[in-house]
Amino acid sequence: MSTAPNILIVDDHREIRDALKRYLERNGFRTSAVDSARAMDKAMSESRYDLVVLDVMMPGEDGLSACRRLRVESDVAVLMLTALGEDTDRIIGLEVGADDYLPKPFNPREVLARIKAILRRTERAPVSLGGQYGGKKLLFDRWTLDVDRRILIDAGGEEAVLTTGDYQLLVAFLERPRIILSRDRLLDLTSGREAAPFDRAIDNQVSRLRRKIERDAASPELISTVRGGGYCFMSDVTESA
Known part of the structure; x- marks a missing residue:
C-alpha cells in the first residue's frame, strides 16, 4: 500500500x-x-x-x-x-x-x-526516537508521556496518538509548567520559526492537543489561554524512570 x-x-x-x-x-x-x-x-x-x-x-x-x-x-x-x-x-x-x-x-x-x-x-511522530529526555516518563494529570516511544498513555492504559507537532508542543508545555508562553515563543520552540501576521499555526495546534488531553476541550483545564499573553500549562509535572 x-x-x-x-x-x-x-x-x-x-x-x-x-x-x-x-x-x-x-x-x-x-x-x-x-x-x-x-x-x-x-x-x-x-x-x-x-x-x-x-x-x-x-x-x-x-x-x-x-x-x-x-x-x-x-x-x-x-x-x-x-x-x-x-x-x-x-x-x-x-x-x-x-x-x-x-x-x-x-x-x-x-x-x-x-x-x-x-x-x-x-506528520505522525516516529514510534521510537530517543533524544535528550531518553529513558524518562513525564507524568501530569491523568497522563503519562513515554518520551522514548513518544506515546501518551492515560490512567486506564489507553494510548493517544501524537503527531510530531503534538509531541513537540506537549513537551514544550511539560518542560515549562505554570509559565506563560507567548505564541511566538511556542512557535520558536516547536518549529524554530517566527510568526507571520495572522499566523494561527500555534492556536490550531493547541486546539488539536486539547482535544487529545483535556477532559473537555471546550472548557480546558490543562492548557489555559492567557489573554494577550499566549498559553500556560496548569498541571504539575513529575518525572519517573
Whole structure:
C-alpha cells in the first residue's frame, strides 16, 4: 500500500481542481477531488486523508463552515483557498482552524510548498526516537508521556496518538509548567520559526492537543489561554524512570 500522503481537493471549479489534482499526483501525492462540502463528507467517510485543500467560496456549505466542522470532527490538516484580496476570509479561515491559506489565483508550486510545510508540522511522530529526555516518563494529570516511544498513555492504559507537532508542543508545555508562553515563543520552540501576521499555526495546534488531553476541550483545564499573553500549562509535572 502506498505511504504517499493522501490529499483531498474541495473546489467547485472543475478546471482548478482537475489541474491541481494532476499536478499533485505528478509530485508523488495520492489525490482525490470533489466539488462541494457534501461530497467532501462522503469522501472522508470512505477514506483517510492527511490534508484537505478547501476553497472558501462554494455553493451550498461554504469552506469556512466546512473547516469549522472539520476542526470539531477531525484532526485532518486544512489548506484554505481564498479569493484574491479577501483578507477577512483569510483571517476567519485561520481562526476557525485552517492550518494555512493561499489566495487565488495561485501558482501550483506554491500550493505544493504549502502542503509540504503543513505536513511536516503535522506528520505522525516516529514510534521510537530517543533524544535528550531518553529513558524518562513525564507524568501530569491523568497522563503519562513515554518520551522514548513518544506515546501518551492515560490512567486506564489507553494510548493517544501524537503527531510530531503534538509531541513537540506537549513537551514544550511539560518542560515549562505554570509559565506563560507567548505564541511566538511556542512557535520558536516547536518549529524554530517566527510568526507571520495572522499566523494561527500555534492556536490550531493547541486546539488539536486539547482535544487529545483535556477532559473537555471546550472548557480546558490543562492548557489555559492567557489573554494577550499566549498559553500556560496548569498541571504539575513529575518525572519517573
